[in-house]
Each structure stands twice: as C-alpha cells, then as structure tokens.
Amino acid sequence: NARIQEETPSRGTLPYAKNAVVSFASQPLSQATLQGLETNGYTTMTAIQSGSIPHALAGRDILGAAKTGSGKSLAFLIPLLETLYRQGFTPHDGVGAIVLSPTRELAGQLFAVLRKIGKFHSFSLGLVMGGQNKNKQKFDNNDFVREQQALPTTNILICTPGRLLQHLEQTPYFNVDSLQMLVLDEADRILDMGFRDQLIKILDYLPTERQTLLFSATQTKSVKDLATLSINRNTVEYVGVHDQD
Ligand code: ADP
Secondary structure (H helix, E strand, O other), rough: OOOHHHHOOOOOOOOOOOOOOHHHHHHHOOHHHHHHHHHHHOOEHHHHHHHHHHHHHHOOEEEEEEOOOHHHHHHHHHHHHHHHOOOOOHHOOOOOOOEEEOOOOHHHHHHEEEHHHHOOOOOEEEOOOOOOOOHHHHHHHHHHHHHHHHHHOEEOOOEHHHHHHHHHHOOOOOOOOOOOEEEEEEEEHHHHOHHHHHHHHHHOOOOOOOOOEEEOOOOOHHHHHHHHHHHOOOOEEEOOOOOOO
C-alpha cells in the first residue's frame, strides 16, 4: 500500500517536527476510525499521538513517556483498532488486543473512549475488572461468571491486572493465542500498585509474537525492567513528550 509506505517514518526518527499540527485525516487510517474520531471532535493529534501513532501503525513496539492528560489513550487505542481492522478481526476470532490499566476508574474511562471512537467498527469490547461490588460478594461472583461467558468472543479487553490473571488461570475456553497487541497504560502506576508479580504471570500466558505498547509518566528502573520483560522485539521506538517549552 503506497500510502502507508509514504507515511511510515523511519525507525528512530520523530515522525513530525516539534509543535507541527498534524491531522488524523493525514494518517493511513480506516474510514471507520476516522469517522469515530471526527464525530467525537478529534481532528488534530497531540504530541504523544503524532509521535507514536505513525510508528505503531508501522507495527513497531512503543516505549512512550507521557503524563496523564497528554492524550495517551488515543495514542494506543487508534493503532489498536487499526491493527485488528487490517487483520479482519471479527468476534469469532477472539481476543486480539488487551489493554492493562492500573485502576478500575482508569479502565472505565478508557473503555468509554474506546466505545466512542470505535463505534463504526464491529469489534466486540470488554471491560474486565475486579471488585465491582465490593460489599456484595455474590454479585461480584456473578460478574465474574458473566465475564467468563463473554470472553471467548471478545476482541478488545480493557482490564485491571488482577482480574485478567484470574481469568487466564480460571476461565476455560479463554484463548489468547491470536493476541496481536498488548498495551500497558500507566506502567509506573501499575508497578506502584504492586501488580508486578501478576504482570509477569500474565506475560507468561501471552504469545510472544505480538506488538507491545508501553506508556509511563516516569521512567524508573522498575519501568525499564518491565519494558525489558514485556517488549520482545528489537523494533521498539522510544517516544518522549515533554511539557511545551
Ligand atoms: P491520557 O490518557 O494521557 O491521560 P487522555 O487520552 O485522557 O489523556 O486525554 C486527555 C484529554 O484530552 C481528554 O479530555 C481527551 O478527550 C482530550 N484529547 C485527547 N486527544 C485529543 C486530540 N487529539 N484533540 C483534542 N482533544 C484530545
């Protein structure tokens, strides 16, 4: 595809000049994604988006430094939708992408954004997080069973780590062999919240041939260690976005 070729930045380069205004429409995106963006009022990319989306669309892994509020969500949700679209995923194909989020609140917000921008696609989406009803154990168990039933035909999962691991360990017919993309959002917070061991167990279940996008506000040693563990390929792009100066 000539258009994709043309718009693919070389490795190790920033796709656009600093502070350049780049439209979503200039990217090689499907009509369904462009329509989802447009109907929600998204027209030009933020810095983290223009820095990482072209590389992610080229199939590269991303290690992104970006704070909350910088527009990270679309920086990974757009490539995620495009990857499954290009692969022709349908609900029969099962899980194609997993996003791990540190908190239920953040997971819920991501899910809402995904529903909005993904509404012209026909993927099945799932929000998988523990303890919806902390005070009512039996309802929580019902939620778990409902999730178990839905998982085999869900394409995109937004999860908190504990709950995803519980399903990987306990849910029959939950097959992640077709996984194309793993996103770790707010990796520093995931680690701060004590999910490291669970993350390592999760990684063990996932196919190693996949694209991984890892975003973190801070680049601590433990985030770098996690990047080493989760990013398998040598095509990783480092995308850093700093406050405007
Ligand atoms: P983060 O994931 O980095 O915390 P969000 O993705 O939640 O940031 O984005 C922060 C805010 O900026 C949200 O209100 C979102 O709707 C808005 N936003 C994100 N990308 C764009 C864009 N390209 N154009 C306009 N607003 C945007």
